[in-house]
Amino acid sequence: MRTSNEIRQQFIDFFVSKEHHQVPSAPVIPFDDPTLLFTNAGMNQFKNIFLGVTKPEFPRAVDTQKCIRAGGKHNDLEEVGKDSYHHTFFEMLGNWSFADYYKKEAISWAWELFTKVWGLPKDILYATVHHSDQEAFEFWKNETDIDPSHIEYHGDKDNFWEMGLTGPCGPCSEIHIDRGEEFCNMKDVPGHVCKVNGDCHRIIELWNLVFIQFNRDEEGELHPLESQYVDTGAGFERVCMILQGKKSNYDTDLFAPIIQAIAEMTGVAYNEGEEGTSHRVIADHIRALSFAIADGGLPSNEGRGYVLRRILRRAARHGRLLNQHQPFLYKLVDVVCDVMGHHFRELNEKKAHIKMIVQAEEERFNTTLDKGLTKFEEIVSAMDGTTIPGADAFMLYDTFGFPFDLTRILAEERSLSVDENGFNEELEKQRTRAREAGKFVMNMENIEWTAYRDDEPTEFIGYLRDTTHCHIIKYTLDDDNNVRIILDRTPFYAESGGQVADMGRIFNEEIEIQISDVKKQGKQFIHFGKLVKGIIQDREFTASIEKEYRKNVARNHTATHLLHAALRKVLGEHVQQKGSLVHPYYLRFDFTHFKAMSPREASLVERMVNDKVRECFPVSTRTMDLDTARNEGAMALFGEKYEDEVRVVSIDSFSKELCGGTHLDYTGEIGLFKITTETSSAAGVRRIEAITGTQAEDHVRRLESEKEEIQNLLNVPSGKSIQKIQSLLDELKAMHQENESLRLKASGDVIADMVGGAINIKGIKVACGKVEADDSNQLRNIGDQLRGKIHSGIGVLMADIEGKVSLIVIVTNDLTKRAHAGKIAGRIATLVGGKGGGRPDMAMAGGKDVDAIESALKEVPQIIEEMVN
Numbered sequence: 104m105r106t107s108n109e110i111r112q113q114f115i116d117f118f119v120s121k122e123h124h125q126v127p128s129a130p131v132i133p134f135d136d137p138t139l140l141f142t143n144a145g146m147n148q149f150k151n152i153f154l155g156v157t158k159p160e161f162p163r164a165v166d167t168q169k170c171i172r173a174g175g176k177h178n179d180l181e182e183v184g185k186d187s188y189h190h191t192f193f194e195m196l197g198n199w200s201f202a203d204y205y206k207k208e209a210i211s212w213a214w215e216l217f218t219k220v221w222g223l224p225k226d227i228l229y230a231t232v233h234h235s236d237q238e239a240f241e242f243w244k245n246e247t248d249i250d251p252s253h254i255e256y257h258g259d260k261d262n263f264w265e266m267g268l269t270g271p272c273g274p275c276s277e278i279h280i281d282r283g284e285e286f287c288n289m290k291d292v293p294g295h296v297c298k299v300n301g302d303c304h305r306i307i308e309l310w311n312l313v314f315i316q317f318n319r320d321e322e323g324e325l326h327p328l329e330s331q332y333v334d335t336g337a338g339f340e341r342v343c344m345i346l347q348g349k350k351s352n353y354d355t356d357l358f359a360p361i362i363q364a365i366a367e368m369t370g371v372a373y374n375e376g377e378e379g380t381s382h383r384v385i386a387d388h389i390r391a392l393s394f395a396i397a398d399g400g401l402p403s404n405e406g407r408g409y410v411l412r413r414i415l416r417r418a419a420r421h422g423r424l425l426n427q428h429q430p431f432l433y434k435l436v437d438v439v440c441d442v443m444g445h446h447f448r449e450l451n452e453k454k455a456h457i458k459m460i461v462q463a464e465e466e467r468f469n470t471t472l473d474k475g476l477t478k479f480e481e482i483v484s485a486m487d488g489t490t491i492p493g494a495d496a497f498m499l500y501d502t503f504g505f506p507f508d509l510t511r512i513l514a515e516e517r518s519l520s521v522d523e524n525g526f527n528e529e530l531e532k533q534r535t536r537a538r539e540a541g542k543f544v545m546n547m548e549n550i551e552w553t554a555y556r557d558d559e560p561t562e563f564i565g566y567l568r569d570t571t572h573c574h575i576i577k578y579t580l581d582d583d584n585n586v587r588i589i590l591d592r593t594p595f596y597a598e599s600g601g602q603v604a605d606m607g608r609i610f611n612e613e614i615e616i617q618i619s620d621v622k623k624q625g626k627q628f629i630h631f632g633k634l635v636k637g638i639i640q641d642r643e644f645t646a647s648i649e650k651e652y653r654k655n656v657a658r659n660h661t662a663t664h665l666l667h668a669a670l671r672k673v674l675g676e677h678v679q680q681k682g683s684l685v686h687p688y689y690l691r692f693d694f695t696h697f698k699a700m701s702p703r704e705a706s707l708v709e710r711m712v713n714d715k716v717r718e719c720f721p722v723s724t725r726t727m728d729l730d731t732a733r734n735e736g737a738m739a740l741f742g743e744k745y746e747d748e749v750r751v752v753s754i755d756s757f758s759k760e761l762c763g764g765t766h767l768d769y770t771g772e773i774g775l776f777k778i779t780t781e782t783s784s785a786a787g788v789r790r791i792e793a794i795t796g797t798q799a800e801d802h803v804r805r806l807e808s809e810k811e812e813i814q815n816l817l818n819v820p821s822g823k824s825i826q827k828i829q830s831l832l833d834e835l836k837a838m839h840q841e842n843e844s845l846r847l848k849a850s851g852d853v854i855a856d857m858v859g860g861a862i863n864i865k866g867i868k869v870a871c872g873k874v875e876a877d878d879s880n881q882l883r884n885i886g887d888q889l890r891g892k893i894h895s896g897i898g899v900l901m902a903d904i905e906g907k908v909s910l911i912v913i914v915t916n917d918l919t920k921r922a923h924a925g926k927i928a929g930r931i932a933t934l935v936g937g938k939g940g941g942r943p944d945m946a947m948a949g950g951k952d953v954d955a956i957e958s959a960l961k962e963v964p965q966i967i968e969e970m971v972n
Contacts, residue, residue: 107356111196118165121163124164126148127729130142131170132398133147141171141407142170145170147168149334153270167195167196171394185380196339201332206238211246217310233256233257239314240256262275264313272325276311278312279299279309343356351375358387368431382425385422397456479505480940483940484925484946493527496522500530559591563596565765570645572592572643573609576590576591593628605618607648610645653765657766663692664760666791667760668757678694689798699781722753722754736759775800777799777802779802868893869964870897873903877904878904897918897924899931909947911945922972925941
């Protein structure tokens with residue numbers, strides 16, 4: 104039996120033998136494409152070629168692309184685990200032609216690979232083509248030895264591919280395989296016929312050959328493209344299932360080791376039927392999480408991070424169904440790395456980081472689940488009827504990770520039901536929102552350029568020179584003299600990798616243009632600026648950057664590399680860059696870490712960086728191929744897409760990173776490094792802002808000036824300010840405690856009077872009234888006083904806190920079977936324009952109508968009489 108590693112390599116080797124260039128998979132986190140939550144198809148990294156924005160580097164390519172489909176238009180999340188083939192993460196095998204070969208070669212090579220290399224029986228293979236594509240039909244008929252009766256025409260739904268609502272598109276040809284009658288899951292359906300593109304599991308698609316030859320405009324019209332492309336995609340897991348002779352993708356060696364580990368960990372054996380759903384969900388989801396986190400994703404409450412958090416919590420919920428109540432998913436990362444790390448080296452490189460993120464999220468989910476149970480109790484307490492609304496059930500599902508079944512089980516324990524239809528309506532609304540957000544509409548800016556030369560790439564010489572002679576390739580100029588210029592040669596660094604662009608001038612004797620920004624589009628650099636003198640003509644120009652501006656940027660960029668290395672040494676190897684901004688006046692660095700740095704840790708990092716500055720190490724740069732750089736230990740940064748040849752920036756043995764930015768020659772040129780802030784940027788991400796050079800010197804001078812001013816205000820000598828401030832704080836604290844003591848004494852008198860005037864309702868002592876409180880904590884403390892004085896009974900307290908009603912209800916422990924504090928609070932809250940709930944013994948609520956407090960208190964006895972058993 105072929106292993107998955109062998110099958111993957113055979114695919115790549117076959118197309119390399121057909122003169123295809125092997126390209127690495129793009130990250131599953133598409134940092135450079137805001138239209139996508141995740142990389143969901145092999146074509147994503149080539150989209151700009153199809154759109155005509157960039158030119159291909161090679162005419163043919165082959166790859167295996169990491170994909171996640173769990174949001175937007177392509178969302179398989181809820182189907183995972185129910186059958187044998189739905190996944191959130193999968194690999195897409197693909198070969199590509201960029202205006203080189205076309206239908207004939209794509210069809211014949213696909214047939215050759217399937218039948219000769221992989222030896223699939225020809226008599227069980229079928230080919231489909233678009234009903235308008237007779238050319239493809241003829242190639243199948245004449246260039247392969249497929250049974251002609253196995254070639255079928257189909258419509259747009261199955262055999263026409265589109266990138267989005269507009270843009271490149273074209274007919275496609277699919278290869279299907281007949282697995283045999285035993286795989287039909289609809290045998291008992293009257294009138295069912297097994298067929299290609301049918302609705303049973305017998306005949307399934309293996310490979311899709313897309314022929315991109317049209318562009319669809321905003322009116323829906325198709326226009327032939329100047330060039331034609333081939334874009335193919337074969338689901339790797341499904342190919343492995345067929346070649347390994349398995350019934351399910353989950354039976355292949357891509358999943359079996361993970362499922363076996365789950366069975367051993369939980370003590371629950373795997374079953375291929377419905378009982379094995381949890382095993383399949385967990386196995387699929389831990390693969391998606393491992394790859395997404397390795398490529399820079401992080402669970403969070405927004406965007407793709409929210410999807411990752413849902414995936415993890417869905418896996419954790421299924422773990423609870425297998426009796427796993429403590430974090431366990433992180434232990435499966437090792438197995439994923441063993442299975443997939445041979446080809447995807449980033450898994451092994453980031454293994455410790457992946458495990459830390461997953462474990463931390465599992466622990467967070469356990470806490471969230473407990474909060475969800477509290478929220479469930481609040482929902483039940485505030486209910487009037489016996490059916491939990493669908494919107495509330497969906498909120499528990501969406502916010503707290505409650506599966507619908509768990510809500511239903513908890514409801515049944517209380518003789519309640521759940522509005523399942525309402526839940527499904529809310530779920531469908533969310534899916535609709537996700538689909539709308541995932542739609543890609545091509546809206547290319549139409550720029551009318553004045554061109555002097557062929558559309559050639561820009562030669563960047565800024566690593567070596569800050570001035571150069573150059574010519575204009577093309578430009579635009581508006582009525583306000585704003586200019587966009589593309590040069591044949593430039594010293595200007597284009598904004599990239601977090602580093603801001605250079606500023607400077609493009610000029611000659613007659614013309615001057617001030618450049619304020621530079622951006623890279625494909626292989627060209629677009630310079631943005633203002634024409635300040637002359638009329639633009641086809642002449643030779645001088646392009647010159649502002650040297651001191653570049654130097655300050657370089658100080659902060661080199662300091663960023665030192666900071667990154669120092670953080671990993673002080674905090675641990677889990678630290679990974681999540682983003683950066685390199686500016687002439689400061690640097691900003693986001694990194695993975697799950698708690699705030701202590702003052703000692705920040706001091707150690709700062710000292711370590713300044714030690715390297717004082718040692719004045721040379722900063723060396725070398726260009727090498729990507730594999731060599733990684734083998735030498737160079738760090739690749741999240742969100743960066745690297746070419747085959749990369750630039751490695753090294754600082755002694757302390758730091759080595761792949762980086763295309765501009766740097767100093769020696770670390771000593773940084774002068775001084777100073778951290779100004781360390782804050783939270785997102786869940787699991789910290790942010791450091793720091794300054795260097797003259798900015799750091801000015802900062803120190805300002806601190807000295809503030810220190811002197813504080814000494815003068817306190818009228819103390821140098822070195823005595825802290826002692827004086829502490830003395831003042833101690834005095835303030837003592838005054839506050841005395842004030843609070845007087846307040847509690849006064850409230851105690853009020854409570855005593857309230858208990859003395861308590862009424863009897865159905866044999867229960869009930870005390871209620873309005874009290875003075877500054878915040879909810881004070882109100883809770885007064886409630887505790889009331890509980891202590893009433894001994895056995897029910898207490899209701901209301902307060903006006905900053906113009907809003909706060910309400911607390913206490914029920915002593917001996918009475919919680921007769922009265923429920925949460926339900927009473929919810930009922931009273933409606934009288935003051937609010938809502939709330941809580942535990943049987945204590946509950947708080949709020950309202951908007953402070954004028955209704957007195958009237959609400961008058962209603963309390965009647966409400967309690969109705970609600971006491």
